[in-house]
Amino acid sequence: MSKFSKAIPVIAVITSLTxxxxxxxALAKSPNxxxxxxxxxxxxxxxxxxxxxxxxxxxxxLTDADWDVSVSHMxxxxxxxxxxxxxxxxxxxxxx
Amino acid sequence: MVFESELEIExxxxxxxxxxxxxxxxxxxxxxxxTFVFGKYLSPIGQFQERLHPSWINKSIxxxxxxxxxxxxxxxxxxxxxxxxxxVGGMVFTYALAAGNGPRLGAEGPELEGFxxxxxxxxxxxxxxGFLPLPYLEFGxxxxxxxxxxxxxxxxxxGAALDSGASDLANYKLWGVDMAFTKGSWDVRFEYxxxxxxxxxxxxxxxxxxxxxxxEGLLETNGWWKAWYTQAAYRLAGITDQKILRNFELVVRYGxxxxxxNDELExxxxxxxxxxxxxxxxxxxxxxxxxxxxxxQIVDIPDETRFQFQFAYGF
Numbered sequence: 001m002s003k004f005s006k007a008i009p010v011i012a013v014i015t016s017l018t019x020x021x022x023x024x025x026a027l028a029k030s031p032n033x034x035x036x037x038x039x040x041x042x043x044x045x046x047x048x049x050x051x052x053x054x055x056x057x058x059x060x061x062l063t064d065a066d067w068d069v070s071v072s073h074m075x076x077x078x079x080x081x082x083x084x085x086x087x088x089x090x091x092x093x094x095x096x
Numbered sequence: 097m098v099f100e101s102e103l104e105i106e107x108x109x110x111x112x113x114x115x116x117x118x119x120x121x122x123x124x125x126x127x128x129x130x131t132f133v134f135g136k137y138l139s140p141i142g143q144f145q146e147r148l149h150p151s152w153i154n155k156s157i158x159x160x161x162x163x164x165x166x167x168x169x170x171x172x173x174x175x176x177x178x179x180x181x182x183x184v185g186g187m188v189f190t191y192a193l194a195a196g197n198g199p200r201l202g203a204e205g206p207e208l209e210g211f212x213x214x215x216x217x218x219x220x221x222x223x224x225x226g227f228l229p230l231p232y233l234e235f236g237x238x239x240x241x242x243x244x245x246x247x248x249x250x251x252x253x254x255g256a257a258l259d260s261g262a263s264d265l266a267n268y269k270l271w272g273v274d275m276a277f278t279k280g281s282w283d284v285r286f287e288y289x290x291x292x293x294x295x296x297x298x299x300x301x302x303x304x305x306x307x308x309x310x311x312e313g314l315l316e317t318n319g320w321w322k323a324w325y326t327q328a329a330y331r332l333a334g335i336t337d338q339k340i341l342r343n344f345e346l347v348v349r350y351g352x353x354x355x356x357x358n359d360e361l362e363x364x365x366x367x368x369x370x371x372x373x374x375x376x377x378x379x380x381x382x383x384x385x386x387x388x389x390x391x392x393q394i395v396d397i398p399d400e401t402r403f404q405f406q407f408a409y410g411f
Contacts, residue, residue: 048231052278053143054153054410055379072098072123075131077147079181079190079226082128 034094042091045084052078059095067092098123119172119210133177136210139170140177140192140224141238142287143274152410155283155329155347157386161368162323162353165209168289169323170240170270172210173197173220190226195219198242199268201314204361205321206244206268206293216265218243232279238272238289246296246314266295266318281334288324293357317358325351325368331376347372347386365393380410 050056062070067089075085101120107113121135138146144163148154163169175196182189197213198220199206208220222240229235243265270291277284296318327349333342349370355361372386383405390400 052232052234052276053147055376057379061379069098072125073100075125076098076100076123076133076179079179079192081181081183081188082125084181084183 038090039094042087045088059092064093129180129182131179136174138172141170142272145169151408156349156370157404157406160325160351168321170208174210188228193223201244205319216245234276236274240270242268244268268293281331283329286326291321293319319357322354343376345374363394367391383407
């Protein structure tokens, strides 16, 4: 058996693992089950509250982790009720 | 729980750089409607100081007359707050109740700048109540009460009778109202603050204890400070979809700062008019141009007219 034919199984394994990697990452990043009702509430709350002092910021501006911090800060600054800030977070993280 | 802080780095006209801790606070979310805050926090009085002063949010370049440092607007305090929002039907009520170390007396009146130590064991109490009958309409009312040491860092001697009959603790009270309308391309605001310092006595000075105070240049007379402004901003996106023109914003602001008490205080009386044109590259990046006219109401002080430009970016 040639060296090349011996390498085929190894190449096949490496190729398979490489092909599966994006899928495994995608599965690991799968968000918690999305609640469309909460997303809709969040979109409305975002439009109603997040432009009261500064311009509305696009959901694409920040990552999920950044939105967690930013919305928590705004919950204090704008005195947002907790349920409203959770809805806004859900909307922003679903939309970025 | 959230910990947040802001550092201000400023270069003065003399080229010197100063660094200040604007605030450093911990926020603990107790319930959906109650947040406990402790640390050094921006004063919850009114709207401008806590929400509108950052340069990428302030539609103009300078502060309104009487707001910012050395004005009526309290800057920051060290203490605790309870705050939050309570929805009632389609409306929202907000509150922020604060207790802190309170103000100290400066040359031009009480200064509320987040002093780490309380120099008179009397806490400032105050806060703001807000009401949003509609998402784009907000009304607020603020109040603050505190005692102020009338001599520099001298421990307060309660009930001490002095020659002038004035107490070593003066009374400081502030109240204010504010309003905001933010719908579509419009941003319209109004804010009024009124504060009084009483108990210093008309004659000023406190014999027996005044030496330190006089050397420190502290205010020695009662005082009354009023400041208000009204502002309207309109984003051209309301009348055009053209991709460049829609990012322009017109701003007009008018306000007054009216201190009363002695001749030196009254030199600060001014009316201030600003008209500006802003260009928003992104929601948080803006190039501002502004014409500012300051009319000082004491004849000997010349009026000022200046053009200003500023680029601001918000993180």
